[in-house]
Amino acid sequence: MWPTLSPLLRLLILTQLAFNVGFFAVLPFLAEHLGGALGMAGWLVGLVLGLRTFSQQGLFVVGGALTDRHGVRPVVLTGCALRIAGFGWLGYAERTWSVLGAVLLIGFAAALFSPAVESETARQAVHWERAGHGPRTRVLALFTVAGQAGAFTGPLLGALLLAVDFRTACLAGAGVFVLVLAGHLRLLPRHIPGRTRAPVRGGAGAVLRNRRFLALCGxxxxxxxxxxxxxxxxxAEVERATGSQAPLAWLFALSSLLVVLAQLPVTHWAAERLDPRRCLAAGLLLVAAGFAVVAAARPAGWTGAGGLVPAAGFVVLLTLGQMLVVPAARAWVPDLAEDGRLGLYTGALSSLSGLLVLLGSSATGALLDGGLPPAVPWLILAAVPLLALCALPRRPEHPGGGPGTAAAR
Known part of the structure; x- marks a missing residue:
């Protein structure tokens, strides 16, 4: 498959790999740093993580609209520069306001470069499909594999650097983005054939009127x-079971390794048997099952190595669900987007989703700190993806269409 990809698609896929190496060298250890070294309460840790996600996912719509207007290159380069500054700031942040500023900058940086890279990958995947190479989901699955390869490497790098301190991990993450910035200054084209510039204004109304797209966002x-x-x-579960955060890096590595090894076969299987709606539904059911596994085991209160088994089961089922949900959702967006506004729609998918994460993250932090019976928080979390099944849009009428086909529907 790799030889059939254009040089631009290869660069975009390798970009996702590099992004995640730098990102995951820091993020998996942020909650423990905030709650341990900085002594933040659980609800405040949840709020910080939620704001980080919202400043990233919630502002994707801005990065997507800017990509439609100005092109991929300037948006990606600006985002990389801001991520470098954000990681450097976080490494030295000790007060709550300073931590909040750093994580907001880190999130906004990704809100610029990620929708630019993701929307152009989706656009190029449609062209690859139209050229007769196969379903676009295979390209998007390879994009996911590259990201997870980075997510596999990043936590291992971060765990090694934490032997020094959290600041060192942050500075190493910033160093990765320095290399990405330098590479893209040289390799990313100034103009990509086939891209047309769209005005920043005028697209939000169409997005908000697109009920099928909003249902997908929910x-x-x-x-x-x-x-x-x-x-x-x-x-929190790993800390309860073992009294340490050390196994966390290995659980993240397990998740990433599963995606690297199984994403392409799973996507190939799903593309032959399931339309995007059924693929999303199956993925959400697997995610709910992951939470249910921990809920079933929590009353027993297992600790040590045995206590990590439910957590590992959660990671495996969540990852399997991710393998189905993410490529299907990304492949569906070009069929729902207007001509010239794929960046906006790609960004809006993450922005509206990020708003839900912001609303839910503080509640989740309070839920885990709330002194409820051990299984209850995990059962409530299991209900979230089950409720999401009700929000799925109806089955697509024309799977495999290209950007702009939604305008006729």
Whole structure:
């Protein structure tokens, strides 16, 4: 498959790999740093993580609209520069206001470069499909694999650097983005053939009137809130079971390794048997099952190595759900977007989903701190993806269409 990809698609896929190496060298350890070294309460940790997600996912719509207007290159380069500054700031932040400023800058940086890279990858995947190479979901699955390869490497790098301190991990993450910035200054084209510039204004109304797209955002937002528990609920469970955060890096590595090894076969299987709606539904059911596994085991109060088994089951089922949900959702967006506004729609998917994460993250932090019976928080979390099934849009009428086909529907 790799030889059939254009040089631009290869660069975009490798970009996702590099982004995640730098990002995941820091993020998995942020909750413990905030709650341990800085002594923040659980609800405040949840709020900080939620604001980080919202400043990223919630502002994707800004990065997507700017990409439609100005092109991929300037938006990606600006985002990389801001991420470098944000990681450097976070490494030295000790007060709450300073931490909030750093995580907001880190999130906004991704709100610029991620929708630019993701929307152009989706656009190029449609062209690849139209050229007769196969379903676009295969390209998007390879994009996911590259990201997870970075997510596999990043936590291992971060765990090694934490032997020094959290600041060193932050500075190393910033260093990765310095290399990304330098590479893209040289390799990313100034103009990509086939891209047309769209005005920044005028697209939001069409997005908000697109009921099928909004329904997709609701379902994807519930998935994203569930996935965010890798950074909030999972660290708390690992700490309870072992009294240490050390196993966390290995659980993140397990998740990433599963995606690297199984994403392409799973996507190939799903593309042959399931339309995007069914693929999303199956993924959400697997995510709910992951929370249910921990809920079933919590009353027993297992600790030590045995106590990590439910957490590992949660990670495996959540990751399998992710393998189905993410490529299907990304492949569906070009069929719902207007001509010239794929960046806006790609960004809006993450922005509206990020709003749901912001609303849910503080509640989740309070839920985990609330002194409820051990299984109850995990059962409530299991209900979130199940409720999301009700929000799924109806089955697509024309799967495999290209950007702009939604305008006729």
């Amino acid at each position: 379902a994807y937002g519930a998935y994203l809130l569930s996935y965010n528990q890798l950074y909030l609920a999972l660290p």
